[in-house]
Amino acid sequence: KNEVEQSPQNLTAQEGEFITINCSYSVGISALHWLQQHPGGGIVSLFMLSSGKKKHGRLIATINIQEKHSSLHITASHPRDSAVYICAVRLRGGSNYKLTFGKGTLLTVNP
Amino acid sequence: KAGVTQTPRYLIKTRGQQVTLSCSPISGHRSVSWYQQTPGQGLQFLFEYFSETQRNKGNFPGRFSGRQFSNSRSEMNVSTLELGDSALYLCASSLGPTGDETQYFGPGTRLLVL
Numbered sequence: 323k324n325e326v327e328q329s330p331q332n333l334t335a336q337e338g339e340f341i342t343i344n345c346s347y348s349v350g351i352s353a354l355h356w357l358q359q360h361p362g363g364g365i366v367s368l369f370m371l372s373s374g375k376k377k378h379g380r381l382i383a384t385i386n387i388q389e390k391h392s393s394l395h396i397t398a399s400h401p402r403d404s405a406v407y408i409c410a411v412r413l414r415g416g417s418n419y420k421l422t423f424g425k426g427t428l429l430t431v432n433p
Numbered sequence: 434k435a436g437v438t439q440t441p442r443y444l445i446k447t448r449g450q451q452v453t454l455s456c457s458p459i460s461g462h463r464s465v466s467w468y469q470q471t472p473g474q475g476l477q478f479l480f481e482y483f484s485e486t487q488r489n490k491g492n493f494p495g496r497f498s499g500r501q502f503s504n505s506r507s508e509m510n511v512s513t514l515e516l517g518d519s520a521l522y523l524c525a526s527s528l529g530p531t532g533d534e535t536q537y538f539g540p541g542t543r544l545l546v547l
Contacts, residue, residue, distance in 0.1 A: 355536070363470075363521050365538040408476065420489050421466070421536075423476040 325349055328409050328424035335431050341396040343427045345409030348390065355421065356383050356394050357408040365408075368394070399431045435460065437526050437539035445545045451512040454542045458505050458526030465507040466536065467499060470521040479522075482507055483529075511544075519546045 327346045335341055345354070356368040369376050369383040371392065376383050380399075385392040396403055409424040438457045446452050458465050467479040478491040482501035499509040505526075511518055521543050525536040 357538075363523075363541045363543070365523060365525075367535050367537065370535055410476070420478050420481075420491060421468075421476075422478070425475045 324425070325422050326409055326411055326424040328407075328427050330427060331425065332428045333430070335399050335429070337400055337431055337433050339399050339431075341399050341403070341429065341431075343394045343407050343409075343429070345392045345394070345424055346390060347392075347409075347411050347422075349411075349413055351387075351390075351411040351413060353412045354385055354392050355410040355412075356392075357410060359406040359408060359426070361405075368407075396429075399429075401431045401433050404429055404431050437524060437537050439522075439524055439539040439542050441542060442540065443543050443545075445547065446514050447547050448514055448516060450514050451510065452514060452544060453508055453510045454522055454524075454544075456507045456509075456524035456526075456539055458507070458524075459537055462526035462528055462537070463505050464527045464529060464534075465501055465505065466525050466527075467507070467509050468523045468525070469493075470523060470541075471519070476523075479509065514546045516546050519544060 325348050329344045353372045355370050357365050358368050359365045371385040380397045382395040406426040406428050408426045410421045440455045464483045466481040468476050470476045480490045480499050481488050485501045496512045501507045521541045523541045525538045527534040527536050
């Protein structure tokens, strides 16, 4: 079983819809990252969370450490939001730093 | 400030050859991490360097190696290439060593092994 599970794998929405992408993990973590990857490969770091909630523009990320779950929300979605969204966790403990990634959620927003 | 740069952007090699990829981090960033991305396995951690020292290594064979120079630039090397090494190789830089910091990704090097 993958340590990081994302759902859904694929998501198609109409412009303006509210989007939610979920990430669950099975181990203790010290931080969770949400990444965005557009076609062609470039990856942008959207959020890094260790607790609570963060907001940037139309994007909101939340994390529940007790339930080992995080969500990424996009309000008023737009075709330019079409991308793969990837959740990654840093395992807790020691000086080891290793990001473990989910398989990603492919989001397509139609005009 | 210039972003993370990777060279070359595209590379075609044949089985058995070796390859060296280069990554220049954002100025002032001292931590560089390398990742492999394939359609089947997704993103996987290769290794991480801070101040010229390899701090962590992922579950890859010894054919994969890397180093970091005093100016924080990093190289990774893959020897005796196999078809399965075809992938997008990404590097990312961050300010410090904690790992709990925003990572800035380069555009990647797309390697095709024939």
